Amino acid sequence: MNIGVYGLGRFGTFWAKELAKHNCGRIFGYSRHKKENIEGIKQVDEQTFLQECDIIYICVAISSFETVIKSIKDKLKKGTIIVDTCSVKVYPSKIMRENLPDGVFSIASHPMFGPDSGKNGVKGLPLVIFPISCPKDIYNNILENFKSWQLEILEMSPDSHDREAAWSQGITHFVGRVLDELALQPTELATTGYRRLMSIVEQTCNDPIQLFHDLQKYNPYAKQMRMGLKGALDYVMQDLVSQED
Template identity: 30%
Template sequence: MSPKLDVKSIGILGFGAFGRLIAAHLHPYFSLTVYDPELTVEEDRVNHFQRGRIADVGRCDLVILAVPVSNLAAAIGELRPHLRVGGIIVDVGSVKIRPVEVMKAELPPFVEIVGTHPLFGPQSARDGIAGRKIALCPVRGRSALRIGAFLRRVLRLEVHIVSPEEHDREAAIVQGVTHLVAKVLVGMEPLPRRLTTASFDHLLQATEMVRHDAPSVFLAIERENPYAAEVRERFFSLADATRVVLDQHD
């Protein structure tokens, strides 16, 4: 990621939609090895990576855990026997407090740990990732700042160094409310597409960016973030208060 970091090989554990997005942007700079039991042979030729065993992923200089938050501990359990001394482990989960706690507890002391959350996905990154935001949480070791330098200088991302608590507190509103609204709007389909206002078009655009996220992403955002329940209750309470005001004018 920078010459000083000395990362030549990256292993990606999990190759869903976000794992594919990662590979698409990292393959020009690193040798990529991917492990996912559902990976097809045809994908090997298209996405510029090498399909390997979990042991091959673990031996890479840097390992990206691109698995659902609920599967993180189990994934680390499979990976742990194969990790190299001085390796760097990075997660990409939508929440940070719990994944960081799991990584600190389950990963051996001889690896470095960085929590990350790319604040974009396959839909919002269709036109590229330059200018998109990513949160980095330094956990163990000194690699977080150097990873951030690569992300900023080479991939042109807007990097924010935060604590897991800072991340989850803000994400509970930013992501939690967005996904709640999107779920409701999708449930109200078919929605008008002809006589729309600019503000409604933006609302539809925001909904489209998250509507195809895996169900595990929505559940992680709403259930694994310790601040999400409070935000949800406030959101629904304000919605109920608005309904009361409207009903008083009937």
């Protein structure tokens, strides 16, 4: 089995290494800008990549996903399985459903971890997965492979994922960026709670700012989350003002 990772950015490189580590097959990588040698990954040109790979994980920015799918859709061989790894699910699922030709299968996935949270191993970490257009036997084979990694597998529809993710991942990244704007510094007076806040900043702000923007733009429930957060902040601020009177 030939497995491909399209996009060798920070997450794509991490994901390719995990696929190689778990002996998923021959691992191919493609990136517009050739990367330094990655152990266990064979980097090839796009044409070779698309013809050789049986399963292709698309690991590009959410905002680039549609462009990539439209650019490769007519070059894919019949039977290819396309798996997105975006942090939102409704948007890429719609793009795959509307653009991939007959005979090319699609699965939505979201590994809810990355280079930081998975640096000590991925055992027990959550992965969301859902078939978009894929025969049951093929989907089940991929599902069983991920189970062998000892991941926490969550089969969830794209809409359910985005609804929950807006109030978990989305709000975490939002709060992390807000705290980063405050330029908080370590202090000898740091409580456990403060150190946890600092860890949120570190975890979220290590990712490209593009990920933050895309999480807020392409999750249909993110605006509702932001309005809820603003309303809660306004309420607490007003409560404090009332205590001053």
